[in-house]
Structure formats: C-alpha cells, structure tokens
Amino acid sequence: GAGVSQSPSNKVTEKGKDVELRCDPISGHTALYWYRQSLGQGLEFLIYFQGNSAPDKSGLPSDRFSAERTGGSVSTLTIQRTQQEDSAVYLCGGGRLNTEAFFGQGTRLTVV
Amino acid sequence: AQSVAQPEDQVNVAEGNPLTVKCTYSVSGNPYLFWYVQYPNRGLQFLLKYITGDNLVKGSYGFEAEFNKSQTSFHLKKPSALVSDSALYFCAVRDMNTGFQKLVFGTGTRLLVSP
Numbered sequence: 590g591a592g593v594s595q596s597p598s599n600k601v602t603e604k605g606k607d608v609e610l611r612c613d614p615i616s617g618h619t620a621l622y623w624y625r626q627s628l629g630q631g632l633e634f635l636i637y638f639q640g641n642s643a644p645d646k647s648g649l650p651s652d653r654f655s656a657e658r659t660g661g662s663v664s665t666l667t668i669q670r671t672q673q674e675d676s677a678v679y680l681c682g683g684g685r686l687n688t689e690a691f692f693g694q695g696t697r698l699t700v701v
Numbered sequence: 702a703q704s705v706a707q708p709e710d711q712v713n714v715a716e717g718n719p720l721t722v723k724c725t726y727s728v729s730g731n732p733y734l735f736w737y738v739q740y741p742n743r744g745l746q747f748l749l750k751y752i753t754g755d756n757l758v759k760g761s762y763g764f765e766a767e768f769n770k771s772q773t774s775f776h777l778k779k780p781s782a783l784v785s786d787s788a789l790y791f792c793a794v795r796d797m798n799t800g801f802q803k804l805v806f807g808t809g810t811r812l813l814v815s816p
Contacts, residue, residue, distance in 0.1 A: 593744075620802060631808035632745075632791065639802055647803075680744060682804075687752075687795075689735055690804060692745040 593693035595681050601699045602671055610666040610696045612681030618691070620684050623656055623666050626695070627677040635679075638664065639686065671700045703728045705794050707807035714782045715815050722777040722810045724792030733795040734775040735804070736766055740788045748790075751775060762786070782814045 594613040602608050614621050623635040634648035638658045649655070653671075658664040668675055676699050682692035704727045714720045726732055736748040749760025756768045766777045775792060792807040 595744075622804065624806075632806040634803055634805070637803055645803060682745070686802070687733065689747050689750050691747060692737075694744040 593681060593683055593691055595679075595693035595696050597696060598694060599697045599699075601701060604673060604700055605670055607667065607669045608671055608698065610668075610679050610681075610698070612664045612666070612683075612693060614662065614664070614681070614683035615691060616662075618683035618685055619661065620686060620690065621658055621664050622682045622690055623664070624680045624682070625677045626680060632680070635666070668698075671698075673700045676700045703732075703794050703796050703803070703805040705792050705805055705807035707790075707792055707810045709810050710808075711811045711813060713813050713815065716784050717781050720777075720779050720782045720786070720812065720814070722790050722792075722812060724775045724777065724807060725773050726775060726792070726794040727773060728794055728796040730796050732775075734766075734768060735793040735795075736760065736764070736775075736777050737791045737793065737806075738788045739791065739809075745791065748777070782812075784814050784816055787812055787814045 596611045619640045621638040625633045636656045637645040653669045656666045678695040678697050680692050680695045682690035684690040706725045734751040737745040739745050748764050749758050751758050751768045759765045764779050789809050789811050791809050793804045795804050
C-alpha cells in the first residue's frame, strides 16, 4: 500500500474488555514501532520489532499490553482488561533499518 | 540513555516571519535526528533527518534544520512562516552507535502562525 494503515481508526470500549489494534506497514519495511500519545502528552514508546530479532518490549506499561508481528508484516497490539488510563491515540510506524520511520494515522482508543 | 528536550511548549510567530523550533538531544554515541509534524487528528508526518554529512539539512514544505554537535542541538527553521504551518512539531533521536533502534521523541512544540 501507499502508506502505513492502522485499524480501526476509532475504538470505544468498555472498561475491562480486551481490544486489538492492527497495523499494516509499508511493504519491505522491516522495522515496526508502536507508540502511545495521550491527550496533551508526547509520544510514549511501547514496542519495537526489527526483522526476525526479538522485539524490544521495554516500553510496554504493564503485562496487560502485548504485541505480535506475523510474518514480518502485520502487527497487532493487544490490550487486555482495558482501563480508562489506556485511553490514547496509538500510533504505528515502520521503516528500514537506520532510517526514518513512517507513521499511520493512529487508532484513537476511548475506554468508558 | 537517549533523550530529547523541546524547551518551548508553544511558539508564536506572524506569517511571513522566520520561525525556529528548538531541540536539544543527549545520546552516548552519534545521533540520528529527525523532525516530525502532526496536524490535528492526523498521524505523524516525517519532515527531515540528519544522519551524517552537511550540518544543514533541508526537508519538506521549506523547512530546514541545523545540526550543532557542540551544542547538541537540532533546531527546526523556516525563513518565512505560513499560517498552514500551524501544527505540533516533534523532534526525535536515535543513537547510531548502540544498535538500539528506539526512536525517542521530545514532548512536542505547538507552532501557531498568525495571519
């Protein structure tokens, strides 16, 4: 595709429910990032995938958060037992090794 | 650890005037430096990068940035601001030498260009 695609663009969920956020990166981009942007806040690193290497999970805020990347392409970020503080925009980006990252439009998650 | 500081939450400038958005960084090795822009309800758009070479790098929409190693700065500049430049700007750094690929972002600077 022409760019990074994230779905859904908006998600409203009830507290305690699980959610899955999807990222479809640009073909050939081996690096993939997930960031979280809370209202009025900067960008918080969550997780990084590079090729077949073990992901850097150092930014995941709790064990309720997990992510996987299948076949070196599509990635899914899963949040279990959502809490209101999980409400944020979740941004996915990708790129080639040692170059800039290109980001999708983000998924706005609202936990009510 | 890598870090980025954007000391100004907001920068106000009149249309047609030059603008500067400040960024300083800290890395243990050599930096890769990036600027991104975010328009309301949009994702991040890449503006420009410094990897190596000339200290002055040019990017999209007439923006440029100057890498200053002694001052550990990478300020974003534009000679003549447009109202349409009003957006949120993020500086980011990656440490080249560690192999650690995480992009660390600053807290962002809101640019407001008045007509």
